[in-house]
Amino acid sequence: MRQLDNLININELPIPEAVKSDKENRAIGLGVMGFSDTIEQLGIPYDSTHAYDFADEIFEFVSFMAIDESANLAKERGSYKHFKGSGWSKGKVPIDTIETLEKDRGVTIDVDKKSKHKGLGWDALRAKVKKGIRNATLLAVAPNANIGLIAGTTPGIDPRFAQVFSRNKISGKYLDINHNLVIELKNLNLWGKVKDIIIELQGNIESISEIPEHIRAVYKTSFTILPHAYIEIAARAQKWVDQALSRNMYLETRDVDEAMNIYTSAWKKGVKTTYYLHMKPRHTAEQSTVAVNKSEKLGKIGFATAFNQTEKVTPQAPIEKVCPIDPQERLTCDSCQ
Amino acid sequence: MILGKASPEDMNLHPIRYAWAYDLYNQAVRNTWFPHEIALKEDLEDWKNMTEDERHAVKFLMAFFNPAELIVNRSIALGIYPYLKSPECHLYLAKQMFEEANHCVAFEYVLQTFPFDRDKIFNLHLETPSMGAKENYVMKYLKRMTEGTLDIESIEGKKDFIRNLVATNIVMEGVWFYSGFMVALSFRQRNQLRNFGSMINWVLRDESLHLKFGINLVHAVLEENSELITKDFAHEIGAIVVEGVDKEVAYNKDLFPTGILGLNADYVNQYVQYVADRRLEELGLPKHYNVTNPAKWMGAATDVFELVNFFEQQNTNYEVDAKASGEK
Numbered sequence: 001m002r003q004l005d006n007l008i009n010i011n012e013l014p015i016p017e018a019v020k021s022d023k024e025n026r027a028i029g030l031g032v033m034g035f036s037d038t039i040e041q042l043g044i045p046y047d048s049t050h051a052y053d054f055a056d057e058i059f060e061f062v063s064f065m066a067i068d069e070s071a072n073l074a075k076e077r078g079s080y081k082h083f084k085g086s087g088w089s090k091g092k093v094p095i096d097t098i099e100t101l102e103k104d105r106g107v108t109i110d111v112d113k114k115s116k117h118k119g120l121g122w123d124a125l126r127a128k129v130k131k132g133i134r135n136a137t138l139l140a141v142a143p144n145a146n147i148g149l150i151a152g153t154t155p156g157i158d159p160r161f162a163q164v165f166s167r168n169k170i171s172g173k174y175l176d177i178n179h180n181l182v183i184e185l186k187n188l189n190l191w192g193k194v195k196d197i198i199i200e201l202q203g204n205i206e207s208i209s210e211i212p213e214h215i216r217a218v219y220k221t222s223f224t225i226l227p228h229a230y231i232e233i234a235a236r237a238q239k240w241v242d243q244a245l246s247r248n249m250y251l252e253t254r255d256v257d258e259a260m261n262i263y264t265s266a267w268k269k270g271v272k273t274t275y276y277l278h279m280k281p282r283h284t285a286e287q288s289t290v291a292v293n294k295s296e297k298l299g300k301i302g303f304a305t306a307f308n309q310t311e312k313v314t315p316q317a318p319i320e321k322v323c324p325i326d327p328q329e330r331l332t333c334d335s336c337q
Numbered sequence: 338m339i340l341g342k343a344s345p346e347d348m349n350l351h352p353i354r355y356a357w358a359y360d361l362y363n364q365a366v367r368n369t370w371f372p373h374e375i376a377l378k379e380d381l382e383d384w385k386n387m388t389e390d391e392r393h394a395v396k397f398l399m400a401f402f403n404p405a406e407l408i409v410n411r412s413i414a415l416g417i418y419p420y421l422k423s424p425e426c427h428l429y430l431a432k433q434m435f436e437e438a439n440h441c442v443a444f445e446y447v448l449q450t451f452p453f454d455r456d457k458i459f460n461l462h463l464e465t466p467s468m469g470a471k472e473n474y475v476m477k478y479l480k481r482m483t484e485g486t487l488d489i490e491s492i493e494g495k496k497d498f499i500r501n502l503v504a505t506n507i508v509m510e511g512v513w514f515y516s517g518f519m520v521a522l523s524f525r526q527r528n529q530l531r532n533f534g535s536m537i538n539w540v541l542r543d544e545s546l547h548l549k550f551g552i553n554l555v556h557a558v559l560e561e562n563s564e565l566i567t568k569d570f571a572h573e574i575g576a577i578v579v580e581g582v583d584k585e586v587a588y589n590k591d592l593f594p595t596g597i598l599g600l601n602a603d604y605v606n607q608y609v610q611y612v613a614d615r616r617l618e619e620l621g622l623p624k625h626y627n628v629t630n631p632a633k634w635m636g637a638a639t640d641v642f643e644l645v646n647f648f649e650q651q652n653t654n655y656e657v658d659a660k661a662s663g664e665k
Contacts, residue, residue: 162642165642166638166641168650170649170650172527173638199640202641278644283364283368284654285545286541286545287639287640300556300559300560303570304621304622305621307623
């Protein structure tokens with residue numbers, strides 16, 4: 001909080017209007033990243049009550065601590081210029097705005113309003129912020145598309161796109177593999193056996209029977225996680241956050257009614273915004289590194305009927321002919337080591 | 338019956354007898370794209386910094402791809418379409434022909450954007466024996482497809498149909514094109530010619546459906562005309578594939594006389610042979626080359642879902658005319 005507030009003093013903004021607004025409101029946006037990374041390591045599936053309560057708990061904690069520190073900074077450095085008349089000055093904190101919203105809409109907000117974190121003194125905090133707060137707005141969840149990667153974790157509150165997928169960025173196209181899953185599978189001596197199948201199945205492990213059920217339950221893909229989970233996680237976080245959340249959405253269904261249903265429930269639960277919507281691609285180019293056999297999928301054997309049993313060619317182990325030139329490849333070439 | 342001269346009843350789409358063809362048609366429609374959606378000009382920056390060998394590789398590629406698309410277009414119109422009775426197959430082929438036309442226009446766009454000497458590029462095929470050899474191989478089937486008429490009721494006519502289909506769809510589209518794609522995508526792998534790479538991505542997406550159709554068609558024909566399935570014919574088809582692949586191998590040696598960063602002729606040729614083995618297996622024939630895929634990086638390029646940073650790169654996964662409810 002201290003760092004972010006200091007930044008306001010250091011920032012060089014391009015136009016006077018921006019300078020004025022920044023100075024007078026001291027708006028910052030403390031958030032959270034690595035949500036999926038964390039719950040994976042804790043063995044919690046994204047679309048579970050446990051995950052919803054967990055999100056609720058951590059956001060309440062972050063929110064409380066951030067507000068508390070901003071109030072401390074106000075004692076030290078003064079409140080932001082437009083503090084008087086604000087919700088803070090009336091002793092309100094973000095969760096109190098649900099009531100306002102309900103009155104406004106004339107309907108109840110369909111979210112669990114109870115606290116999942118038993119130890120936070122909100123009433124004391126309300127009294128504290130009434131006396132002053134440093135930043136007009138303090139919390140948000142950013143997309144973290146880049147900084148999440150730099151930090152080596154999952155962006156914001158996003159799920160895993162898939163257990164293996166490629167990222168297409170200005171710096172190139174990279175394979176992104178879920179290291180948590182790799183560790184889990186290596187511990188079971190499974191990684192070597194299943195890594196090719198995982199690519200063939202485009203990063204979805206739900207049908208790989210060699211992988212234990214409890215691991216498959218945790219390591220889902222963005223398209224196999226129930227869409228309503230995205231809304232619920234966002235709703236629980238939104239309770240505690242004064243600004244908005246970057247809530248990326250992922251849909252497999254093409255059904256308009258179903259999509260409407262999901263977005264309407266976001267509104268009903270008091271979520272302020274959603275971010276990009278990724279639709280699951282229906283067709284991608286033919287896979288090149290896995291042994292895709294279209295005729296097998298068709299259940300047809302074509303010319304194979306012509307060859308009788310005695311002529312059947314015994315499959316030989318493929319000959320690894322050429323050592324790769326590509327430095328990237330050489331790193332994974334066993335005979336080059 | 339899938340093979341035969343179309344009669345008036347065949348103009349009725351329903352009842353659909355070959356669902357795979359109709360599904361492929363719908364998917365192909367959803368994959369529609371237009372060349373000028375790609376901002377090719379941005380790649381000129383990379384072109385400036387590429388070596389002569391690298392530029393040579395791209396020019397060589399273009400010399401082949403541009404006319405090749407029109408060749409396939411004609412071959413479908415004259416050598417495949419007239420011999421199919423199934424209306425759902427006609428639908429798909431109509432879309433495939435549009436796609437070949439679209440690819441031709443896309444490559445025209447490439448030729449206009451980069452500082453290529455068109456005449457020089459097109460004359461490459463006259464000057465380079467290996468390119469001429471590839472042409473002669475495919476011309477053999479093309480002549481039959483575009484100038485002759487098959488007696489599609491006879492066994493020999495049906496065999497010719499399969500020979501033609503294998504040479505143009507399985508070999509040309511299914512092996513030769515893939516070799517070209519790999520070279521094109523290898524530039525994107527080194528973060529060069531990214532927009533050209535996006536365009537190739539779209540072309541590759543189309544071609545993988547063309548191949549799916551071709552394989553399905555071969556199987557459907559064999560299923561309905563089981564008298565075609567003899568050891569001799571099977572070996573002959575295998576030999577057609579191998580001959581085409583060997584022509585490609587020679588061509589690649591001219592494409593990379595000295596190799597470029599991350600690629601050389603041997604590397605590409607091993608990939609070509611790997612792909613050829615897959616095609617053979619898909620037809621129910623034994624593998625011939627028995628090699629592994631040397632280009633594991635193709636996994637990132639084509640095998641997995643892609644998460645695109647909208648601000649930084651082109652997303653090539655959009656669909657058009659996606660019917661909303663119910664349909665998967």
